[in-house]
Amino acid sequence: MSSTTKLTPTPGQTVGPFYGYALPYEKDRELLAPGSPGSIRLQGTVYDGAGHPIPDAILEIWQPDSEGNIVHRTGSLVRDGYTFTGFGRSSVGNSGMYTFTTVNPGPTKPGAAAFISVAVFARGLMNRLFTRVYLPENAEALAADPLLSSLDPERRSTLIASRDADGGLTWDIRLQGEGETVFLDFEGASVEGAAVGGAAQ
């Protein structure tokens, strides 16, 4: 914050209810073709504070490839079926469930915990939320992860997917209440969101 030339960011707003004809696109949730070698399903349900599935949320994921490389390839919106771009988008269905076909992300540094970056949008959610979903396997890496190790165990568990019998990942998002997912603020202490506008009102 040393410079005086910083510009103030434009505020976010809710995605609203009517993104369904604009943001989804063909194969938006298929980072690679379902059933192709190495592909896994990442799925889960988005819940509100009453424990009800939210039928009008949309998620984005952004991740390294299975080797931990961060790719810089276009073609996320018009997929050629071969290029892994690392980006996907999935609106939830009536039951609040989203699905991606992707790969297990590799660690971006040796020994680092592998995770997928997630952005969450929904009607009624005033601004997008960032979070992460970690692979469950490498306990040592998870224990050493800077973010996870800054959280108490109960909260930490909201960021770790469970491994399905078919090799896929299941990871639910709870916007509020018991088991509330940890959402991230990359901008610093307190300008944004719940910390400011919360219980004091």
Add this chain to the structure above:
Amino acid sequence: MPEEINIETFNADPITEDVSDVAPQAAPGTAPQAAPQTQPKDAVETQQDLSAEIKAIGDAYAAALKTGKAPEIQPRLDYAPYRSSILRHPTKSLHHADPETIELYSPAFGHQDVHALESDLTIQHNGEPQGERIIVAGRVLDGDGRPVAGQLVEIWQANSSGRYIHKRDQHPAPLDPNFTGVGRCITGADGSYSFTTIKPGAYPWKNHLNAWRPAHIHFSLFGQEFTQRIVTQMYFPGDQLFPLDPIYQSIVDQDARDRLVASYDHDLTQPEWALGYKWDIVLTGSKRTWTENEAFGAEGDEE
């Protein structure tokens, strides 16, 4: 090239209407031909009720500002006047985290992804859409003032009569067969974007009795880092609905709210063709460069 819109496909989309706390007046699929009910039986909250809530929150914020509280620059996640937010905001503080690895980069989009004609929402069908043709243009910058070049901008909006192409939008205003209301573009080297479209109408929703959204265009933006990702709404100057709208007012700071309002720009206006509106968008600052700059001191901020 934008595909012809298939209304049936959109009607298969499961997303619900913005019903908020009020039950829909008509079953899905019911033709919205009947005269609108002016007094929905189960809507007891009036604009007056909501305006009082909005004012109380605004007054409390103004008082806090006077005591030296820092201005808020984002909407409140917990903003009860927007009823649908009540069960959809985290109650715990967002957890501060330093972005790492993948978060410090952004998906790449290019001309494989977006056709140049997708930025003109008035040429997606066989005829001219109804309404006032406008040009909305500006630049996407990061918090350090650098242009965000070669990145994806997506927009969507209601038509000139305030109707979205969406099955659960039951506002009894006409659909326009020549207007879908969806556009995309890739920003230029200077961060510039430009859309040709139709000025959207205000539309009614069911947050409370007689609730109307100010005319707006939804914008979705990517930066050079995933931490800069935002979805927001652009408004038009001088809208009389601003003070009444819980979504616009969820940003409690007037200066911050003003950042969502385009300005009329006669230099953008094209003779005998379209009115111009200018709107620049600022994403958050770069975290990657920021870290290096911190290491080298303030001089590192020089472009």
